[in-house]
Amino acid sequence: MKILITGSTGQLSQALxxxxxxxxxxxxxxHKVMDLTKPxxxxxxxxxxxPDLIINAAAYTAVDPAQGDRDQAYAVNAIGPEVLAEEAAALGVPLIHYSTDYVxxxxxxxxxxxxxxxxxxSIYGASKLAGEQAIQAVGGQHLILRTSWVYSLHGRNFLLTMQRLLQERDTLSVVDDEVGAPTWAGTIAAVTADMVRKWRTGTGxxxxLYHLTATGETSWYGFACSIAQNLERQGLLRARLEPILSxxxxxxxxxxxxxxxxxARLQRDWGMVLPDWEAALHQCLGNANAHQANHSMQATQSL
Structure with a gap:
């Protein structure tokens, strides 16, 4: 089975x-080999x-810059996915595409x-919605998986930004009136892999269109507090967090x-079990801490 994944260096692509x-x-x-702005x-x-399966993990995700870069956002988030859907349909293979709560x-x-x-x-949300609609209009086998607040140990995301700022600043203000479910890229990838296996065995x-996030909810401030607690356990926390309004x-x-x-639809139709957001965060951070400990041990042994 050949699986084509776009966006090779992105956080979701790497997890997939x-x-x-x-x-x-x-x-x-x-993007040097497959640029979604070049049909x-x-x-x-x-x-x-x-390929036997196409997974589009590439996207224009710079929410604020997109406000002044509409053409690029639509090229990557709408036109590119439409072309992928057309090619997948022509081959008779499934397309998996990721969307966002910002719709x-x-x-x-x-x-x-x-x-x-x-x-x-926003332009970002509108461009992602246009991508969903384009794929649905093409038809063919497809899964559109909407997710939210994606983070990992790679790329640019809230987790990595908070880890850096919490060690650099004395105080840090974080929005407390926007609520969602932080979702680890590892969770999205694991669920996607399970769906692929079920598709191949005819049990899917x-x-x-499905929603795919971790369970539970928190604010950006609550998410930051959990990140801070992990840093505090390691003796790395410097900043004091302050909640603010958006x-x-x-x-x-x-x-x-x-x-x-x-x-609920994903859990019912595909039998997916989704983790609590805090449990997934602890798993993500636990992987990072274990990697760091192993690296330190190897460095010590080499001295």
């Missing part, structure tokens, strides 16, 4: 490459490689279901106050 390593030959292509390049690579305006008091009407507040659910931290793009996604 690890999780899917035992499922077949993984072909991870970066002909996409078509050429897919037709050359003829919603965050004004609903309860967690969002898949059938709730999207109302994005139907194609379509109105006190203006950004170019408006964020949804409620980013909670109801994942």
């Amino acid at each position: 490459q690890t999780a899917l390593a035992g499922e077949g030959k993984v072909l991870a292509l970066g 002909m390049q996409i078509r050429q690579q897919v037709r050359l490689l003829r 919603f305006d965050g004004r609903k008091p309860e967690p969002y279901h898949e059938e709730d009407e999207p109302r994005p507040l 659910g139907p194609s379509g 109105a006190d931290y203006p950004t170019a793009a408006e964020r949804p106050l409620n980013s909670r996604l109801n994942c």
